[in-house]
Amino acid sequence: MKHFLDITKETCPMTFVKVKLQLARMDAGEQLEVLLNEGEPLENVPRSCEEQGFKVLSNEPTDNNQHLILIQK
Amino acid sequence: MNLPANDKKDISIVCFSGEFDKMLAAYTIATGAAATNRKVTMFFTFWGLNALKKERGRKSIGKDFLSRVFNWLMGGRNNLPLSRLNFAGASPKLMSGMMKKNNVAQLDELMEAASALGIRHFACEMSMHILGVAKDDLIDDVQEVVGVATFLNESENAHIIFI
Numbered sequence: 643m644k645h646f647l648d649i650t651k652e653t654c655p656m657t658f659v660k661v662k663l664q665l666a667r668m669d670a671g672e673q674l675e676v677l678l679n680e681g682e683p684l685e686n687v688p689r690s691c692e693e694q695g696f697k698v699l700s701n702e703p704t705d706n707n708q709h710l711i712l713i714q715k
Numbered sequence: 716m717n718l719p720a721n722d723k724k725d726i727s728i729v730c731f732s733g734e735f736d737k738m739l740a741a742y743t744i745a746t747g748a749a750a751t752n753r754k755v756t757m758f759f760t761f762w763g764l765n766a767l768k769k770e771r772g773r774k775s776i777g778k779d780f781l782s783r784v785f786n787w788l789m790g791g792r793n794n795l796p797l798s799r800l801n802f803a804g805a806s807p808k809l810m811s812g813m814m815k816k817n818n819v820a821q822l823d824e825l826m827e828a829a830s831a832l833g834i835r836h837f838a839c840e841m842s843m844h845i846l847g848v849a850k851d852d853l854i855d856d857v858q859e860v861v862g863v864a865t866f867l868n869e870s871e872n873a874h875i876i877f878i
Contacts, residue, residue, distance in 0.1 A: 655747030656820045659828045662750040666831075690751045 648677045649687075650708055657683040658690050661713075665696065668715050673699070680707045687711065725754040725873035727866070732878060733762030735795035735807040735822070741878045742825035749832035756873065757829075758866045759857075760839035764846065765789050766822075767838065767853045782847030792822070830856050837861045837869070 647664050649657045661676055668674060678687055688698045691713050699712040726748040730741050741757065749755045759767055768791040770776070775783040797806040814821060820828070829836075836856045843849070843860060850860050859865075 651818050653817070653819050655743050655750060656824070656828070659746050659750040659832065663828065663831050686751065693752050 644673045644675060646675045646677075649683060650677055650679050652683075654682060658687050661687050661691070662694075665691070665694070665713070665715055670715050672715050674713045674715065676711050676713065677704070678709055678711065680709065684709050688713075723751075723753045725756070725870065727756045727758065727870035727873040727875045729866075729875065729877045730757055730759045730763035730766065731761055732798065733765045733789075733795060734798040735810070736798050737878050738763070738766050738795060739822055739825065741876075742822065742829055743820075744876065745834050746825055746828045746832060749829070749834050754873075755829075755832075756835045756837065756866075756869055758837045758839065758861075761842045761846075762789065764838060764842060764848055764853070766792050766795060767836065767857055768792065768848070769852060769854055776849075776852050777847030779847060782845075785846060786848065795822075826856075835869075837866055839863075839866075 645664060645668060647660060649660055652660060657678065661674070664674060676687060678684055688701060688711055691698055697714040699714055701709060701711045704710050726744065728741050728745055730738065745755050745757055771791040771793045773787050773790040773794060775787040777783040777786050794804065795807060796804060797810060800806050811821060835858055838850065838853055838857050838860045840860050840862050850857065
């Protein structure tokens with residue numbers, strides 16, 4: 643199952659807090675697609691996910707200086 | 716939370732001042748640290764206890780006249796003053812409005828996130844005794860009422876931040 647989270651309207655620290663809480667609610671093997679802004683969220687969200695042992699499957703730029711990343715729990 | 720452990724240094728935050736902006740700073744660091752895989756402990760002492768009271772407004776809790784007056788004057792989470800330019804309590808409301816406008820998390824939202832992230836909340840036994848505050852007067856997130864020795868033992872591998 644694939645979940646989606648838009649954190650482009652969030653600011654620090656709720657950007658990675660929301661991603662962490664969403665991942666905690668999901669089962670192992672499920673995927674989470676996150677839309678985020680360049681800058682701090684793009685630097686920190688993928689890194690903190692990988693530190694927790696989750697896989698960042700893709701990281702694609704979209705319009706308006708945003709990125710779409712796909713994480714597998 | 717069933718997330719893998721890690722070997723990052725823990726973060727312990729002493730919440731002493733209990734001012735609105737400083738509580739925001741404390742909870743921002745706490746939730747940011749917990750979300751980036753650090754074990755976080757918050758230790759609430761003196762004025763910091765006001766943020767944890769179940770009663771968010773003014774209530775004269777306490778065991779004697781002075782502590783009841785003190786607690787009424789200090790109030791709860793809704794009465795936390797701004798550390799600068801408080802203007803008799805008007806500024807925290809203005810600040811909340813500015814934060815909302817800019818999509819910055821409010822104190823309630825940060826405290827809910829802290830709870831969901833499993834951040835440990837300790838309350839200081841000594842200052843609760845002085846101020847006549849009982850554990851039942853505090854929100855359920857407070858796991859334990861402890862002394863400084865316990866806090867230090869629990870913070871052995873932590874950076875300690877005093878706010």
